[in-house]
Amino acid sequence: MTQGRLSTVGLTVAFGDRTALRDVSLVVPPRAITAVMGPSGCGKTTLLRAVNRLDDGVPGMVRTGEVRLGDEEVTAPATDVAGLRRRVGMVFQRWNPFPRSVFENVAYGPRLAGLRDLADLRGVVESSLRKAALWEEVRDRLDADARTLSGGQQQRLCIARALANAPEVLLLDEPCSALDPGATRRIEELLFELRADLTIILVTHNLQQAARASDYTAYLDAGRLVEVAPTRLLFTNPQDPRTEAYLTGRVA
Amino acid sequence: MIGAGDRAWRATTGLAAAVIPAALLLVTVVLVVGAWPALADAGPGLVASRTWDPGRGTFGAGAALVGTLLTSLLAVLVAAPLGVATAVVTVELAGPRLSRVLAALSDLLAAVPSIVYGLWGAAVLVPLLRSELFPRLKPLGRVIPLLAGPAYGPSLLAAALLLALMILPYVTAVSREVIAAVPRSQREAALALGATRWEMLRDAVLPGARHGILGGVALALGRALGETMAVTMVIGNRHDLSWSLLSPGYTLSSLLANEFGEASGDRHLAALMAVALLLLVVTLLVNAVARGLVRSVRSGRSSLEVAR
Ligand SMILES: Nc1ncnc2c1ncn2[C@@H]1O[C@H](COP(=O)(O)OP(=O)(O)O)[C@@H](O)[C@H]1O
Ligand SMILES: [Mg+2]
Numbered sequence: 001m002t003q004g005r006l007s008t009v010g011l012t013v014a015f016g017d018r019t020a021l022r023d024v025s026l027v028v029p030p031r032a033i034t035a036v037m038g039p040s041g042c043g044k045t046t047l048l049r050a051v052n053r054l055d056d057g058v059p060g061m062v063r064t065g066e067v068r069l070g071d072e073e074v075t076a077p078a079t080d081v082a083g084l085r086r087r088v089g090m091v092f093q094r095w096n097p098f099p100r101s102v103f104e105n106v107a108y109g110p111r112l113a114g115l116r117d118l119a120d121l122r123g124v125v126e127s128s129l130r131k132a133a134l135w136e137e138v139r140d141r142l143d144a145d146a147r148t149l150s151g152g153q154q155q156r157l158c159i160a161r162a163l164a165n166a167p168e169v170l171l172l173d174e175p176c177s178a179l180d181p182g183a184t185r186r187i188e189e190l191l192f193e194l195r196a197d198l199t200i201i202l203v204t205h206n207l208q209q210a211a212r213a214s215d216y217t218a219y220l221d222a223g224r225l226v227e228v229a230p231t232r233l234l235f236t237n238p239q240d241p242r243t244e245a246y247l248t249g250r251v252a
Numbered sequence: 253m254i255g256a257g258d259r260a261w262r263a264t265t266g267l268a269a270a271v272i273p274a275a276l277l278l279v280t281v282v283l284v285v286g287a288w289p290a291l292a293d294a295g296p297g298l299v300a301s302r303t304w305d306p307g308r309g310t311f312g313a314g315a316a317l318v319g320t321l322l323t324s325l326l327a328v329l330v331a332a333p334l335g336v337a338t339a340v341v342t343v344e345l346a347g348p349r350l351s352r353v354l355a356a357l358s359d360l361l362a363a364v365p366s367i368v369y370g371l372w373g374a375a376v377l378v379p380l381l382r383s384e385l386f387p388r389l390k391p392l393g394r395v396i397p398l399l400a401g402p403a404y405g406p407s408l409l410a411a412a413l414l415l416a417l418m419i420l421p422y423v424t425a426v427s428r429e430v431i432a433a434v435p436r437s438q439r440e441a442a443l444a445l446g447a448t449r450w451e452m453l454r455d456a457v458l459p460g461a462r463h464g465i466l467g468g469v470a471l472a473l474g475r476a477l478g479e480t481m482a483v484t485m486v487i488g489n490r491h492d493l494s495w496s497l498l499s500p501g502y503t504l505s506s507l508l509a510n511e512f513g514e515a516s517g518d519r520h521l522a523a524l525m526a527v528a529l530l531l532l533v534v535t536l537l538v539n540a541v542a543r544g545l546v547r548s549v550r551s552g553r554s555s556l557e558v559a560r
Contacts, residue, residue: 052444059348082447082448083446085443085446086445086446089444090444092440094437096435096438096440096441097441098438098441098455098456099459108442108445109445112447113446158441161445162444165445
């Protein structure tokens with residue numbers, strides 16, 4: 001089965017004369033959480049945005065190499081980008097619900113995909129909110145404006161919104177960096193539940209989070225993939241001096 | 253300690269702040285005093301009647317009032333969608349080069365003097381309407397009273413279209429700004445969920461820009477109401493109140509422009525003052541309503557932001 005199998009081959013991304021990713025070849029195992037860590041500006045966000053091609057319109061962006069999802073070459077020019085983005089959900093660093101109701105936020109993706117029947121939509125919204133561990137908190141306020149929720153709830157709402165598309169892959173770009181420890185823990189627990197049938201990439205620059213919340217960890221430095229290994233192995237026995245320097249706090 | 257500089261600053265700003273209400277008050281007082289004889293004389297007939305005959309001393313500006321409102325509203329109805337569409341193309345669809353050119357061209361439209369629009373309207377637009385558009389509308393006129401009747405060219409429709417062109421840059425400029433101000437995070441939220449560029453525009457950008465666009469339209473409506481020269485040159489200047497947009501009409505400001513210089517006596521002058529007062533009241537009212545509209549939509553949003 002190839003569902004959710006994600007990999008990059010020689011992926012290089014440049015913005016003008018600034019190269020953000022250099023020759024990154026990474027296999028992301030399905031049904032697991034892969035943390036991507038590295039210093040600020042090392043290309044973590046760029047890696048995620050190459051997977052769902054969100055940087056496609058950026059002036060001066062040049063991408064070579066491949067991203068593959070299942071049997072498909074995501075980076076091929078002929079790829080149906082909107083369709084790709086339904087298969088690959090994304091959660092941003094700063095939660096960004098639409099200024100609409102909780103319900104409408106979660107229903108947005110399915111509606112785009114053509115789901116019209118209200119009972120069906122209700123079903124998808126409920127199951128997505130349940131998966132995002134948010135249902136109990138919002139079941140009585142589905143019509144409330146999403147921005148009246150707490151920050152942690154809004155971020156889980158954004159996760160639910162992504163899940164409503166039934167994606168194979170979930171990309172999270174430092175999803176907890178603006179959240180308190182309690183809200184962070186809830187999201188980490190939730191990701192553990194979700195990995196049963198999802199490929200998850202969790203970008204973080206928080207070492208503890210990578211150590212706690214992932215099965216595999218990749219370390220990026222200056223646009224290069226330095227190493228990737230099962231998380232415990234990478235943390236206890238890094239193979240590359242650069243990884244070790246980062247882990248021991250000698251890199252900003 | 254408050255320094256002398258501070259005091260001077262306060263005095264200056266205080267004075268500056270007082271100038272505006274004072275000027276408005278002064279204008280109103282002058283108009284009311286000047287219009288008083290006509291107001292006492294004609295009373296409600298000033299707006300209810302559409303017979304304006306200085307020779308016989310009958311002053312009914314009803315047709316001009318309707319003409320002012322009708323042409324301005326129609327102009328906004330035409331300019332608003334066009335302006336928003338132009339802004340969308342400029343900000344969202346065009347490349348950086350084309351985008352700059354479009355923005356510059358649109359801003360240039362705002363810099364063209366009113367009289368030049370008027371000349372263009374009289375020399376190009378009106379003949380064009382008469383020879384090309386009006387004959388084609390004729391069959392429609394049998395069903396739609398708004399488009400019925402004999403059509404010579406100078407008309408409410410000509411004025412409305414010219415006004416639309418003149419206020420287009422205002423709608424466009426404001427829309428451009430507020431569309432560009434919709435946060436990237438909102439656009440990317442839609443895109444990342446599988447929205448096409450068009451769906452992103454519809455669902456994330458335009459709703460986010462709605463309040464600002466409304467404000468721009470209100471601003472444009474205010475300008476349309478007060479516009480004088482260009483309208484005078486294409487509207488036909490007749491105190492007619494027919495159902496048809498193709499027939500000539502009048503606006504309050506054209507009436508003033510045409511007759512103020514050669515007012516035949518005190519009663520005529522007073523009647524024109526009353527017309528000016530009417531124009532002032534209409535403009536203020538429309539602006540107040542527009543502002544209220546914008547504010548009510550906006551506060552619906554800010555109350556949520558407070559609640560967060
Ligand atoms: N849209 C863009 N335009 C220009 N440069 C960019 C853009 N996005 C990222 N970069 C550059 O690419 C590099 C990697 O950025 P990013 O992937 O955001 O790093 P990280 O997420 O690891 O902090 C940085 O040098 C950044 O300045
Ligand atoms: Mg980043």
